[in-house]
Amino acid sequence: MSNPVSQAILAAAPGPEGKAETTSRALGFLDRLFGRFSGERRFYRATSPAETAEIRANRQYRASPSRSESKSFFATCAEAERFAAAMNAQGYSYDAITSGVFSRDLQRSFETYPLVGVERGLGYALPNELLPRITGVTVEP
C-alpha cells in the first residue's frame, strides 16, 4: 500500500474525529490528486465577441453555434488572459474574460486535461448539457 491513493486511504482511517470527517479528508485528497477543488469555486474562460455579447445579455453560458459538445475553462483568470493574448496575437478575436461559479458537484463533472503552455495548467471541459448549472456568470472588463 505505497501509492498515493492507498496512502490517502490509510491516512483517512477512522479516528476520533469520526467517519464524516475522515470521508471528507479522503475526498479532498482525491480531488487534489485529480486536479479538482473543494467547495464552490470560480472558473474562467476567454470569450469571442459573439459569446461575450450573449453572456452580457443572458448571464449564462450556452452551447456554441459551432456545435462543439463542451466548453473549456481555466482555474485562474491569469491563465485565461494568457490564452486570450496568444489567440489575439494570431488574429483570433477574444475580447473578454468571463467567469462563473461552479459547485463542487459541477466540478466533479469536469473532464480535465493537462495543457501544454498556459504555464502547464489544466483545462477543465464541461459538457454543454451542464452549462446552465453554472451560476454567477460575469464578464471582465
Add this chain to the structure above:
Amino acid sequence: MIMATEAQTRLNLRSTEEGGMRRPLQTPTPSLVFRVISEGDLGPGLVGVIHTESGRPLIPGESVAAKVVFPEAEANDFVRPGARFALWNLRVVGDAEISAVRGAGR
C-alpha cells in the same frame, strides 16, 4: 508578437458510432484539443485552431486535410512533421498527423 506554429495536417475523424463527434463541427474551430500520444497514453493537450478548405465543417467519419494554427509558443516542442495527436473533446474523437510545419523555430 507571439510566434505561432502553423501545420498542415490530416485529420481522421471517428464516426459517431465509433465514439466520434455527435454532429458536424463548424470551422475554423479551437474546440478539438490536440493531445500528445505518449507510449499509447493520452498526454498533455495543445490548443490548435483548425481551418479546412473553404471553411467546410468537420464531419464525423471523414478524413480531411486541414491547416492548424497553434497559437502558443510551447507547441513548437511537439508539432513536427510525422507527429501524431489524438483529437479530444470530452473523449477521443479522432486523430491528426502532421505533414508539414512552419512557424516558431522551424
